[in-house]
């Protein structure tokens with residue numbers, strides 16, 4: 091069933107329909123009608139927002155029409171089910187942030203700061219920024235420094251080092267844009283462009299995103315002033331775009347860049363969420379709902 095209005099509703103209403111999980115990988119068991127892009131037996135992966143019950147189910151019914159927001163692609167044959175399920179949401183989030191800073195980054199010698207370079211979204215923002223030839227500084231803890239460098243960061247700033255100030259390091263780097271996967275306000279105003287998926291909040295229980303404008307007048311004012319040119323910094327708090335074109339780009343991602351922190355059995359969903367909200371995850375958590 092299609093719910094074309096759902097993408098336009100505030101998230102406080104969405105939980106009525108929303109279940110747990112949006113990414114998935116699996117095998118098509120039935121496909122509707124002539125002209126369908128899929129047939130039984132196809133191996134697919136993707137993301138389906140606003141699905142009643144979410145994707146932590148053995149069988150899901152996906153409306154693949156454009157208005158549903160779902161993005162479904164054939165699974166690359168050499169990716170495991172876990173790898174295929176691990177990428178869509180965080181890859182799309184990273185792609186969306188990159189698209190939103192791209193026009194602000196200098197064509198030659200572009201410089202981008204990624205706050206939260208070891209987060210599941212941040213590691214792909216680092217990778218995509220480096221792919222574009224930009225110089226990338228990323229914040230992470232010392233234990234993740236080598237990992238974030240391996241994703242493409244030119245340098246890192248250790249946010250756990252009490253002798254280092256992240257804002258001071260960012261200011262000294264003079265970035266064209268800051269992409270924020272951590273939240274907070276410490277680095278606001280340190281680049282002409284600031285894109286966040288988290289907003290001013292630092293509470294991991296809230297998903298962040300543009301609906302925070304409704305509750306935080308300061309964020310709204312900041313965004314408006316930047317938009318009408320009354321602030322030297324342009325600021326946006328965004329939600330990921332469910333874009334087919336963005337997800338297709340992941341097909342060229344080297345397999346070794348699909349980073350999975352832990353794979354859980356279906357009976358371990360609680361443990362998976364406890365690990366997620368710990369804020370210590372490197373890469374993605376995957377829950378297997380079937381063999």
Ligand SMILES: NC(=O)c1ccc[n+]([C@@H]2O[C@H](COP(=O)([O-])OP(=O)(O)OC[C@H]3O[C@@H](n4cnc5c(N)ncnc54)[C@H](OP(=O)(O)O)[C@@H]3O)[C@@H](O)[C@H]2O)c1
Pocket residue numbers: 179180183205206207208209210211212229230231232233234249271272287288294296297298299300328329330366369370371372373
């Ligand atoms: N608006 C949207 O559309 C959207 C979409 C996706 C995600 N999000 C939001 O984006 C945020 C990131 O999500 P995620 O799944 O990518 O996160 P995640 O993978 O769960 O983030 C965990 C990572 O963040 C690092 N980290 C924690 N605190 C940090 C800090 N102060 N500075 C730098 N790194 C820090 C941790 O490293 P250490 O263990 O080394 O500390 C860990 O590697 C979440 O708040 C999520 O709700 C929003």
